[in-house]
Amino acid sequence: MKLLGKKALITGASRGIGKAIAFELAREGADVVINYYKNLEKAKEVSDKINSMGRKSLIIKADVSDNDSVNRMIHETIKAFNRIDILINNAGIAKRSPIEDVSLEDWDRVMNVNLRGAFLCCKMAGKQMIMQGGGNIINIVSISGIMPDINLGAYSVSKSGLIMLTKLLSIEWAKHNIRVNSVCPGPIETQLMEEVLRTPELLKARLESMPLKRFGKPEEVAKLVAFLVSEDSGNITGENIVIDGGSLRSMFYLIDKLTAHTRTT
Numbered sequence: 001m002k003l004l005g006k007k008a009l010i011t012g013a014s015r016g017i018g019k020a021i022a023f024e025l026a027r028e029g030a031d032v033v034i035n036y037y038k039n040l041e042k043a044k045e046v047s048d049k050i051n052s053m054g055r056k057s058l059i060i061k062a063d064v065s066d067n068d069s070v071n072r073m074i075h076e077t078i079k080a081f082n083r084i085d086i087l088i089n090n091a092g093i094a095k096r097s098p099i100e101d102v103s104l105e106d107w108d109r110v111m112n113v114n115l116r117g118a119f120l121c122c123k124m125a126g127k128q129m130i131m132q133g134g135g136n137i138i139n140i141v142s143i144s145g146i147m148p149d150i151n152l153g154a155y156s157v158s159k160s161g162l163i164m165l166t167k168l169l170s171i172e173w174a175k176h177n178i179r180v181n182s183v184c185p186g187p188i189e190t191q192l193m194e195e196v197l198r199t200p201e202l203l204k205a206r207l208e209s210m211p212l213k214r215f216g217k218p219e220e221v222a223k224l225v226a227f228l229v230s231e232d233s234g235n236i237t238g239e240n241i242v243i244d245g246g247s248l249r250s251m252f253y254l255i256d257k258l259t260a261h262t263r264t265t
Contacts, residue, residue, distance in 0.1 A: 002230040004029030007081040011035040012091030014042040016190035020218035024226045031056040064091045064117030074124040086229045087125040089118040090140040094155045102153040114158035134177030136229040141182045170238030179237040186244025188216040211246035
């Protein structure tokens with residue numbers, strides 16, 4: 001077990017990628033704090049499975065965009081586990097809309113959860129990591145932070161900001177033995193993807209654009225995260241590692257597909 005005895009805090013851990021990360025870190029020996037915002041029953045399911053693996057778990061409800069809520073979550077984590085070795089900033093939301101129609105409320109909510117939330121968790125958990133002499137932080141980003149995801153409002157902007165926050169923290173906190181990296185998934189089979197690609201036509205088009213001809217799985221992201229927070233990656237910090245089935249490299253692949261399509265129409 002690569003993470004035996006480590007204490008991990010995962011935001012948005014009741015479903016999707018966060019849930020898969022919680023299970024993978026527990027398999028590698030970590031005790032896990034499961035943060036959730038809405039669905040307690042789903043959080044309990046995650047907790048029960050982690051406990052069945054012989055690891056400890058703690059469920060904490062918190063809105064990561066709220067300073068007092070994050071502060072309480074960090075204090076409860078330290079009270080239960082005495083330290084925070086691993087922070088995974090996974091909580092995130094998206095609101096689909098052309099940019100000219102984005103409401104100020106939606107813009108602020110997406111930015112507050114995706115970017116402000118990660119900042120608050122990094123700041124407060126980071127102080128504990130500095131005191132204890134080290135730690136690991138992973139920010140779950142998106143290829144939308146590298147290439148603009150049209151008609152998705154503030155989402156790409158928030159994720160791009162999170163990539164830069166990762167780079168900044170990795171340099172400022174290297175002297176404290178804190179490594180900070182980001183993981184950049186493409187389309188992953190989660191509820192969030194279904195909410196964003198909300199019609200059969202959008203899903204089909206996105207799938208056809210994938211060079212590997214499939215969407216990624218949350219478990220694949222989780223295994224990458226487990227590697228990055230282990231000593232196997234001890235010399236990696238400040239990196240944004242893409243896991244997207246070749247999606248970002250697909251421009252000429254898509255041109256070939258479009259060319260073939262135009263020949264038949």
